[in-house]
Amino acid sequence: MKPRIAVLGCGYWGSNHIRTLKALGALYAVSDVDHARAEAFAREQECRALTMDALFECAKVDAIVMALPPQFHAQTAIRAVEAGKDVLVEKPVALTVEDAERAVSAAKKHSRIYMVGHVLRFHPAFEALKALVDDGELGDIRYIHSHRLGLGKFHAENDALWDIAPHDLSMILALTGAPPLDVHGEGAATLDHLSDFVHLHMRFPGNLRSHLFASRLNPYRERRLTVVGSKAMAVFEDVEPWERKLALYRHRVEQENGHWTFTTVEPDYIPIEQGMPLTRELEHFIHCIETRENPRTDGEEAVQVLRILTAGTVRHPRAV
Known part of the structure; x- marks a missing residue:
């Protein structure tokens, strides 16, 4: 069975992740600060709509794709990996090098996959x-x-x-x-x-x-x-x-x-x-979740780009 992945952030780029993961058979849930928006995507894509708290607490969610305003990426990624979720974080992964380093360190501490969305x-x-x-x-x-x-x-x-x-x-x-x-x-x-x-x-x-x-x-x-x-x-x-x-x-x-x-x-x-x-990127993310391989676009690259x-x-x- 493929990993069960949730998308956090149902804006323009998050919606692309949602539709692509659905086509790959890996979409489990969606979440957004605007819960009505998440529910609309959930109906369209036949998946669950979860609040952010429920998303992190849900044992069935293996990984989270984050497409949030960048000022929220680091703290949310840390919360996710502490909850046992692998993460793919859209760029930029933070607004400071220090915040990016904290998120990457947290992922390593908890043995979680940390991938950055450098899609090209x-x-x-x-x-x-x-x-x-x-x-x-x-x-x-x-x-x-x-x-x-x-x-x-x-x-x-x-x-x-x-x-x-x-x-x-x-x-x-x-x-x-x-x-x-x-x-x-x-x-x-x-x-x-x-x-x-x-x-x-x-x-x-x-x-x-x-x-x-x-x-x-x-x-x-x-x-x-x-x-x-x-x-x-x-x-x-x-x-x-x-x-x-x-x-x-x-x-x-x-x-x-x-x-x-x-x-x-x-x-x-x-x-x-x-x-x-984007399809190839998400296929790679799924592969890394399944094999525990280090992503091609990993946390170290994310930090280097931030620097x-x-x-x-x-x-x-x-x-x-």
Whole structure:
């Protein structure tokens, strides 16, 4: 029998978890501070609607997916693992590194699975990109840059960095295999005191450099991750159709007679197995619950991402 999983938080992203877990045959219950909302989802998905207290006390609930406002994630995750539940916590897992570390430590103390919802780590195109890197197809990685732009959702507490960048930071950390040595952030607040445009500059071991640009106030959508290696370059562009999402460029850059020259070639488009990242993420969560394996996106990664977000945050004065 599959683990019995509850979703805590029936908002926009929580509702996606609810429907996906239902399709996977693992949805047991839903819960929300607005109990009427939870009851509506329970009727629709034919599962239980539980209050938060009842959720933590229910012995039949094996694990909880948390899609709450981030200021509530840490304390709620601690309560869950103390009640014997495995957890998948949506990003950001906390608003401070200290709170994230407390939640991760609590999960370890109680031998519970702690997974963070960095869903793009489970995108088939990113998995194929990482395989190219791991297999040495790109050579030594020199530079990684990520652009995530569009007209995004505007939150009362989260700026573009904290709302948009965690997914890209998770992918960058997976490719570098190490946290950055230093982080520099620049932001612009055009609507209120929260940054709508963010640039992050990071330096990693081996002189690998990375740049991230995130914007929630942009007229067009861009979801592009570029990896530059000594042998080849690869681009994961999520707005492209499946057959063009991952491009491998075998451009040659050489030095001849004291001058740098380059030769360009048409990209090779890497075949990608189609699949929904959220479905694959939740399948991985179920697998970890069943096997007790450490998640691909575990608590340590969650803390590393929080450290980068904290180091790169630009504070803007509130309007008076």
